[in-house]
Amino acid sequence: xxxxxxxxxxxxNGLRIDGRRFDxxxxxxxxxxxxxRADGSxxxxxxxxxxxxxxxxxxxxxPKHMQNPTRAVVRARYNMAAFSVDERKRPGPDRRSIELxxxxxxxxxxVVFTEYFPRASIDVFIEVLQADAGTRVAGITAASLALADAxxxxxxxxxxxxxxxxxGHVVLDLCKEEDNYGEADLPVAVLPRTKEIVLLQxxxxxxxxxxxxxxxxxxxxxxxxxxxxxxxxRRRYVRYAEEIEEGE
Amino acid sequence: xxxxxxxxxxxxxEEVDLQGLNPGFGLYxxxxxxxxxxxxxxxxxxxxxNIVPLSGKYIPKKDDKVIGKIIDIAPTHWVVDxxxxxxxxLHVNDVPWKVEFGDTAxxxxxxxxxxxxxxxxxxxxxxxxxxxxxxxxxxxxxxIIKISPTKVARVIGKKGSMINLIKESTQCRIYVGQNGVIWxxxxxxxxxxxxxxxxxxxxxxxxxxxxxxxxxxxxxxGD
Amino acid sequence: MKMxxxxxxxxxxxxxxxxxxxxxxxxxxxxxxDFEEYRKIDVVVNFAKRAEGSALVRLGETQVLVGVKMDIGxxxxxxxNQGVMTTNVELVPIASPTFEPGPPNEEAIEIARVVDRxxxxxxxxxxxxxxxxxxxxxxxxxxxIHVLNYDGNLIDASALGAMxxxxxxxxxxxxxxxxxxxxxxxxxxxxxxxxxxxxxxxxDPCLEEENLAEARLTVTTDENGDIRAMQKGLxxxxxxxxxxxxxxxxxxxxxxxxxxxxxxxx
Numbered sequence: 001x002x003x004x005x006x007x008x009x010x011x012x013n014g015l016r017i018d019g020r021r022f023d024x025x026x027x028x029x030x031x032x033x034x035x036x037r038a039d040g041s042x043x044x045x046x047x048x049x050x051x052x053x054x055x056x057x058x059x060x061x062x063p064k065h066m067q068n069p070t071r072a073v074v075r076a077r078y079n080m081a082a083f084s085v086d087e088r089k090r091p092g093p094d095r096r097s098i099e100l101x102x103x104x105x106x107x108x109x110x111v112v113f114t115e116y117f118p119r120a121s122i123d124v125f126i127e128v129l130q131a132d133a134g135t136r137v138a139g140i141t142a143a144s145l146a147l148a149d150a151x152x153x154x155x156x157x158x159x160x161x162x163x164x165x166x167x168g169h170v171v172l173d174l175c176k177e178e179d180n181y182g183e184a185d186l187p188v189a190v191l192p193r194t195k196e197i198v199l200l201q202x203x204x205x206x207x208x209x210x211x212x213x214x215x216x217x218x219x220x221x222x223x224x225x226x227x228x229x230x231x232x233x234r235r236r237y238v239r240y241a242e243e244i245e246e247g248e
Numbered sequence: 249x250x251x252x253x254x255x256x257x258x259x260x261x262e263e264v265d266l267q268g269l270n271p272g273f274g275l276y277x278x279x280x281x282x283x284x285x286x287x288x289x290x291x292x293x294x295x296x297x298n299i300v301p302l303s304g305k306y307i308p309k310k311d312d313k314v315i316g317k318i319i320d321i322a323p324t325h326w327v328v329d330x331x332x333x334x335x336x337x338l339h340v341n342d343v344p345w346k347v348e349f350g351d352t353a354x355x356x357x358x359x360x361x362x363x364x365x366x367x368x369x370x371x372x373x374x375x376x377x378x379x380x381x382x383x384x385x386x387x388x389x390x391x392i393i394k395i396s397p398t399k400v401a402r403v404i405g406k407k408g409s410m411i412n413l414i415k416e417s418t419q420c421r422i423y424v425g426q427n428g429v430i431w432x433x434x435x436x437x438x439x440x441x442x443x444x445x446x447x448x449x450x451x452x453x454x455x456x457x458x459x460x461x462x463x464x465x466x467x468x469x470g471d
Numbered sequence: 472m473k474m475x476x477x478x479x480x481x482x483x484x485x486x487x488x489x490x491x492x493x494x495x496x497x498x499x500x501x502x503x504x505d506f507e508e509y510r511k512i513d514v515v516v517n518f519a520k521r522a523e524g525s526a527l528v529r530l531g532e533t534q535v536l537v538g539v540k541m542d543i544g545x546x547x548x549x550x551x552n553q554g555v556m557t558t559n560v561e562l563v564p565i566a567s568p569t570f571e572p573g574p575p576n577e578e579a580i581e582i583a584r585v586v587d588r589x590x591x592x593x594x595x596x597x598x599x600x601x602x603x604x605x606x607x608x609x610x611x612x613x614x615x616i617h618v619l620n621y622d623g624n625l626i627d628a629s630a631l632g633a634m635x636x637x638x639x640x641x642x643x644x645x646x647x648x649x650x651x652x653x654x655x656x657x658x659x660x661x662x663x664x665x666x667x668x669x670x671x672x673x674x675d676p677c678l679e680e681e682n683l684a685e686a687r688l689t690v691t692t693d694e695n696g697d698i699r700a701m702q703k704g705l706x707x708x709x710x711x712x713x714x715x716x717x718x719x720x721x722x723x724x725x726x727x728x729x730x731x732x733x734x735x736x737x
Contacts, residue, residue, distance in 0.1 A: 057333070102577040246726070
């Protein structure tokens with residue numbers, strides 16, 4: 001998008017329009033186990049994003065011809081509510097949603113022990129209720145919480161985080177205006193234990209050095225976001241006292 | 249002052265210190281270290297360090313008694329929903345009646361509830377169930393509720409102490425399937441009280457002083 | 472190619488799989504190429520005469536025909552003085568026993584969007600020169616990629632075909648009472664796709680290598696070697712080190728492709 005003349009993304013003090021420094025994340029809040037019908041669920045607020053994820057599965061997969069005889073199929077569906085963006089979005093999958101669903105499914109398939117459930121499907125529904133840039137990385141961060149909540153066996157959680165470039169500077173975690181008027185967007189999803197990359201996309205204009213800077217900022221944030229995830233999962237179950245021995 | 253022992257909750261991918269024990273259920277190894285597969289609780293059973301999942305569907309095990317619902321009929325078998333990732337077929341050879349080809353609906357219909365046993369689970373997670381054992385039967389009347397399979401042990405209690413407490417206090421017949429499906433039969437108000445007690449256990453399975461809370465609920469004191 | 476569905480054709484036999492992996496560990500590919508070598512590329516310009524510009528690209532046995540059509544329409548509200556470009560990919564059943572008729576599926580959509588991204592983000596088409604009447608009338612560029620034979624690496628073949636077609640496109644002004652003029656193309660993005668098979672990075676994977684790959688990374692660079700688009704595919708993972716290697720390869724090899732096939736005219 002072309003930037004109107006009067007919008008400055010970086011002010012005289014080197015702060016961004018929402019007051020953040022170049023390497024600062026927006027505020028993030030996570031909640032696990034928020035829906036009663038889904039087998040697992042999570043809700044994430046990240047900046048102005050409000051994203052709800054529900055997991056159903058493992059369950060018998062239909063249509064049957066899509067079954068994999070040796071493993072479960074992880075199907076993520078990224079969907080934006082019509083009211084989630086400024087200009088109403090027509091309900092239903094558009095090409096962008098289909099692409100995002102695909103790359104998110106692939107990323108989540110990496111961590112789930114799919115061989116435990118041949119012929120089954122694990123359906124992950126990512127509903128964007130309010131969008132503020134970075135919905136796919138917030139969505140995948142919430143999806144990994146919902147999968148854990150559903151008792152799905154995984155080798156690690158998945159942390160999503162994006163960086164970008166505005167007015168020539170590499171910055172972490174773009175907000176909506178920065179995404180609209182900035183020069184590049186780099187969403188990434190990483191496994192916190194090994195730092196392996198399971199989702200990587202980029203659009204815009206960056207040099208290799210700028211990509212290095214961006215990845216560095218992202219990797220430094222992964223540990224922090226992972227701590228938030230662990231804390232949200234533990235909080236769901238509070239204390240777990242000695243089971244059978246208690247009072248019997 | 250009670251000494252409260254808390255079990256540690258671990259998340260998938262989190263490193264687990266085996267503390268000299270053998271790696272048991274719910275762990276995977278990578279370069280000599282062990283990591284949790286589930287969102288679960290570190291639990292020591294004999295020489296093993298296990299991770300017991302805090303949630304998840306029922307995973308059928310041989311010899312488990314389960315309560316299932318008939319969801320489809322074919323000439324030589326029924327399809328049963330046992331609250332697991334897969335449906336289970338029930339073959340005419342595995343029921344106590346002699347069923348002629350095509351007569352399956354005469355014995356069990358869609359929507360019927362049965363008490364069955366898991367007779368086999370193969371490597372690709374296919375499940376077989378049977379009703380050909382004393383005590384296994386079609387269940388009629390009463391009410392069915394579902395709890396998370398991870399709470400079944402808590403609802404039953406050590407040597408059945410918790411479930412017996414509920415049975416005696418409510419004068420209900422209660423059967424708790426390993427698959428988290430529970431059948432309760434008795435007078436309507438008693439069924440409701442039993443359900444309340446079970447839901448309390450499910451909600452607070454992880455807290456202290458649960459038996460007392462259940463006892464007081466059942467005797468009409470607390471709520 | 473579809474996740475979850477394993478048609479007979481998608482299953483690679485154990486024998487072929489072991490053969491390929493063994494070759495890789497001794498530094499060779501089944502078709503004799505180097506790890507960083509593209510298959511033979513052939514281009515036929517203006518193959519589809521009814522298109523405003525077109526290119527038939529053969530990349531090994533993969534064949535795609537890209538046609539550019541133009542029309543006049545309304546601009547988007549937020550860019551009233553710019554033309555519009557849109558990219559679509561059709562994986563028609565003729566190209567592979569695994570393609571089914573129907574609207575574009577997620578594979579087709581991903582390829583189209585990745586190709587589109589490279590062209591759009593590098594500002595290859597000078598969209599401002601396609602404005603006829605600000606806010607009212609602009610030129611619309613339709614880039615349609617018709618896959619004719621699928622033998623791996625549709626992204627690179629499609630991206631190359633699209634750029635060559637665009638560079639040979641004549642805007643049909645005369646159809647609407649204006650003058651014809653060559654479509655203004657100012658930049659030359661090139662997409663280079665690398666597949667990770669086992670621990671090896673292979674440039675321009677053929678179909679069999681794609682079916683064995685655990686991960687795939689496409690990096691689109693411009694004529695300065697700057698990165699305009701990246702897309703990781705498949706459910707394996709990559710280390711950042713591997714990502715850097717692929718970016719490097721894309722800059723180097725992309726430059727060769729650009730000089731040989733895009734800049735040289737045709």
